[in-house]
Amino acid sequence: MSVLFENVVLIGVGLIGGSLVLDLKRQQLIGHVHGVDLDAANLERALERHVIHSASTIMDERITQADLIILATPVGTVAQIAQALKPWLNHTCTLIDVGSTKQTTIDNIARVLPEHFERFVATHPIAGSDRHGAMAAQFRLFENKKLILCPHTQQNSDSYQKIWQLWQATGAVVSELSPSEHDEILAMVSHLPHLIAYSYMHAVVGQKLGEQALDYAGSGFRDFSRIAASHPAIWTDVSFANQDSLLKLIDEQQMQLQRLKTLIKQGDAQALYAYYDQAEQWRAAWPKTSN
Numbered sequence: 001m002s003v004l005f006e007n008v009v010l011i012g013v014g015l016i017g018g019s020l021v022l023d024l025k026r027q028q029l030i031g032h033v034h035g036v037d038l039d040a041a042n043l044e045r046a047l048e049r050h051v052i053h054s055a056s057t058i059m060d061e062r063i064t065q066a067d068l069i070i071l072a073t074p075v076g077t078v079a080q081i082a083q084a085l086k087p088w089l090n091h092t093c094t095l096i097d098v099g100s101t102k103q104t105t106i107d108n109i110a111r112v113l114p115e116h117f118e119r120f121v122a123t124h125p126i127a128g129s130d131r132h133g134a135m136a137a138q139f140r141l142f143e144n145k146k147l148i149l150c151p152h153t154q155q156n157s158d159s160y161q162k163i164w165q166l167w168q169a170t171g172a173v174v175s176e177l178s179p180s181e182h183d184e185i186l187a188m189v190s191h192l193p194h195l196i197a198y199s200y201m202h203a204v205v206g207q208k209l210g211e212q213a214l215d216y217a218g219s220g221f222r223d224f225s226r227i228a229a230s231h232p233a234i235w236t237d238v239s240f241a242n243q244d245s246l247l248k249l250i251d252e253q254q255m256q257l258q259r260l261k262t263l264i265k266q267g268d269a270q271a272l273y274a275y276y277d278q279a280e281q282w283r284a285a286w287p288k289t290s291n
């Protein structure tokens, strides 16, 4: 495949943005990568690790040369970054994001950069970890992982096709969802699980023996709580951006816990067994249909 983009600006040189440009540079699908990040020390590490070729803590005239801009910062920063980009964007530049929620980002780009909206492609890799920053960037993070594109009504087909190709080149399995479906679905399988993991840490440590209890926790607790070590900036922004879906799901979760409480209090072993058995079957069947 020939070079897809000659001049890339990566805004947010962290786990996701850094991993994406590492793969694309290795395959020579992109040329020069200029990193922009608020954190100067993080940019130093990115330069040392050859994640990016040049770096800046501010938007400047280098943006005008970009034929691809990758937005890889927490979703709550998008409107303000779009505003800062506005004076520098050339009209043929493709703009993408990698954020965990899609609707508010699409709305913000349409509002702040209306003349550029057709060249904005909303993307979301369902891959990552609880690590963050340029030191966490790694090759092949997206291989065999799902990648969701959320096309919008004004989509420029040239930008869209190229971004599809770009993600396919990382080994990701690309599919499409509408932004609203995306946010509703990801609330269930990614966002609420993170919020529950955070809240469970509070529930445990809030107990009299809580801190001591952590010394005795095993692999089940390790698996369940790993995502509570994720960066709070990401999840604070996700919580607000996807609040409609999340608030409904929190209510639903409270009802499920209430149901458990009732079954235990009633001593209804049969109903409790059936409840666990059903969940066990759904979970056991799941990896067969997932990549």
Ligand SMILES: NC(=O)C1=CN([C@@H]2O[C@H](COP(=O)(O)OP(=O)(O)OC[C@H]3O[C@@H](n4cnc5c(N)ncnc54)[C@H](O)[C@@H]3O)[C@@H](O)[C@H]2O)C=CC1
Pocket: 011, 012, 013, 014, 015, 016, 017, 036, 037, 038, 039, 042, 072, 073, 074, 075, 077, 081, 098, 099, 100, 101, 124, 125, 126, 127, 128, 129, 130, 131, 132, 133, 134, 136, 231, 234
């Ligand atoms: N962590 C994960 O596993 C996944 C995260 N995402 C999404 O990818 C995006 C990036 O997340 P990560 O790479 O995990 O985060 P990260 O924390 O590793 O990297 C984000 C970088 O953005 C910088 N930053 C924050 N605000 C900024 C601003 N206003 N201007 C310039 N730089 C700024 C930070 O200093 C940091 O270096 C987020 O929108 C997140 O929702 C998507 C898939 C997986």
Ligand SMILES: O=C(O)C(=O)Cc1ccc(O)cc1
Pocket: 099, 100, 125, 126, 127, 128, 129, 130, 190, 227
């Ligand atoms: O740490 C994990 O396992 C994750 O769930 C990673 C993750 C975090 C945020 C996303 O939007 C997508 C994937």
